[in-house]
Amino acid sequence: MLVVGIAAAVYWKRRVGAIWLCVVGYVALCVAAMITTRSGADTADELGQTLRYVADCAIVVAIALALTARAPRRAGRVAPRAVPTVAGVLAAVFVALSTVSTLAFARSWRDNPTTDYLDTARAELAAHRDVPLLDQPVSIWVLLPVTFPNNSAARIFAPLRDRPEFAASTPELRALDDQGRLVQASVTWTRSIPQGPDPDCGFRVSEPTSVPLDGPLMQWDWTAQLNYFADRDGTVEVGLPGGDPVAVPLEAGLHQVYVRLAGQGSELQLRPLTSGLSMCLGAGPVGAVVPGQAPVSSPANSRDGG
Template identity: 45%
Template sequence: MPRHGRRVRPPEAAIRGNRVAQIAVALIAAHLAVRAVLAFGGFFYWDDLILIGRAGTQGLLSPSFLFDDHDGHVMPGAFLLSGAIIRVAPFSWWLAALSLVVLQLLATLALLRALHTILGWRPVLLIPLVFALFTPLAVPGFAWWAAGLNSLPMIAALAWVCADAVLLVRTGIQRYAVTAVLVYVGGLMFFEKAAVIPFAAFAVAALLAYVGGDRAAVVTVWRRGIRLWAAAGAVTVAWVGVYLLVVDQQRWSLDFAMTWDLLWRSVTHGIVPGLAGGPWEWQRWAPASPWGTPTGAVMILGWLALAAVFAVSVARKQRIGPVWAVAVGYALACQVPIYLMRSSRFTALELAQTLRYLPDFVVVSALLMAVGFCAPNRGGSGWLNTSAARTAVVVTAVVAFVASSAYSTVTFNRIWRDSPVPAYIANARAGLAEARANSNAPMLDQEVDPLILQRVAWPENLASHMFALLDDRPEFAAATTDLRMLDRQGRVVDALVTWVRAIRPGPAQQCGYLVQPDFPVRMPLDGPLLPADWTAEINYLANSDGSLTMSLAEGPEVKVPVRPGLNRVFVRLAGAGDAVNVRANTAALSVCISPGPVGFVAPR
């Protein structure tokens, strides 16, 4: 105890560290406020609607739900989390947006831990932190819910495992190996790209040892972390096996020319402008997601910023070359698997400008920046020592970067909000509720508007899947007596069947086609139908309640209920051919069918 109760002043380093920690917390709070505006101002889009459809039609714990080949992704954790949120509040965006903010907070705190593990509370910690918090390179991967469910848990795991690897090598405490492997497994559950985490962690730990003076850094890190690397390797091999079992490998492309074009475009129009806070401007063609359209000015600023940082780092720091080599290598390697799955001669280069594949690059860049600050200074670089001039230059550059990034974020948010989905969903929910109140008849199932979800997402683009979790709606069926449809704005309107083809008049006098249990009928059309989802208007006279089975000449069968008397039913028939096959399922049922149209459903 100090004498006479006099208070001992904390050392200067502790005061500085406390100030750095306070500034870091303030920066994180500002960052989360920006991300909250982005999240709560958005809405469900494309893959989000696929997640909604799957959660409404499958069991949340079923293997078919958790281990689905989702456009080349294996992500059971993301499916489970999204499914739980959707089941609690279907089409309620606030809970999905809240999950994005919470996941972003976890990822940010994991990054702060990793930066502190490498640098302590040195003021230079704020530079990589500011870059990671505010660069637009990470914005598109956050705002889109499905992308955020992939990338945010992954980058949280990436930062945590890197910190654990450094601590394991530094202290030898084996619990860091255990926690690192557990977190790594968690990251893999959300995004198969998390397989890069052990390699990134090894590189960060080895580079930190190397810049610290260990000439045998690779050997040292391998030996001290062998339990982590061995366990992570075994997990990676097992996960690769699961991935190969789940994913259709035919989606992989060998169009290396297009892959290279995408990589180069991601550098020139994505990463480099992002170093200066770009791209500033974005474009969007519905239903595509936004892509950056950097101006020549921000591209030049990006190259100048990159050249300046490289020149200053080489002039100031020793042993910095391998750090730059790993940064460049990761920037390319982290994107190659994605583009091999997406590239073909039909792929638009704008894919590389969407920036949604770069959040992990942002984290790795921040960590490598921190490692670079740990390298010893070169002799003769005293002109770069602490001074008022250096502080002014650094603060000016940081403020300019944040301002540029803020502008890019604002322009992204403006174009991201320009979506037809919110109005379509609102109209559909209101229209379906009214349709249920006005009629007991089911609605004929249909595809939603292509600007909302296209046929490549089948069957999740069907109204029966997208709106499966709504309580206040009609049932969806393959046959109905009241033909209604969702129009392009999502409104429920009365509909009719267009005359693409027609059922020819039948042979039976005053009956048309007589269908009985022992006498199935083939009703020829006035022309062939190509493969599609068609709708037939069936005008009939039945003697009793019962059911028919109908199908096109090439297509699946559909069960159609019938009522006694003169009635009309509309039947959805998938397939192709030049005739409709009909048979009666109910004993003693007799049905006369007259000519009618076969075509598409259109508003009346």
């Protein structure tokens, strides 16, 4: 229909051919640029076809239509009497197709999981405020990783008043699954903290200490599971090369703590911040957080042992 309209405009109007040649060239360049930059062996062909990349073309087409409407008529070309009727039919067809397209779009998004995910997550976070959470990306069915950092759970749920704190460390690892449920989580063994040289302590940390990993990490946000024994309550600073260190609270005795670290390299850097603090660090994983299947028990059940 657009092609027929352009052909009719060129036939009846003067100096509009150049306008539509420019429009076609602009649209072609936009599409070619997106296909070239968004297509490849490791991407899907649909990325280059995403309409948001060529949304600006609608403005160019609208300007071209306005210029065409104002262009003078060719000499000797008299509009036939059927033009108003044809124009009315074309307008009706356009409205009908637009309505069908809008309804189809609304129907395709009716099954969008975002609403259920957010409702479930809001209820789960309000019911489990006893343990801080590490930040995590929300489900890929809600926001894709390409939206980083806007897919951060800490950023999305920040306006909620009834929720746990999002912190850099936590004594119990929990995560939101793809349905928005709060579940127990674990750390993948992308890299590991090996068992240290002291058979009774592993790595003894009472001063700034570098603990080697079993391999290098690329620059990313990682989670380290620290299995430790501390001689007193205190705070230790933990970091990776190339990232900011994190102050981690410790409890006296044998415990675990999970720390979210940004950085890279082949070692963990630890430094006690509490005077006289000494800790033993055992083997443990450094990697990504993976939600499990077990739901988080309510604080009341935890206190009752159930």
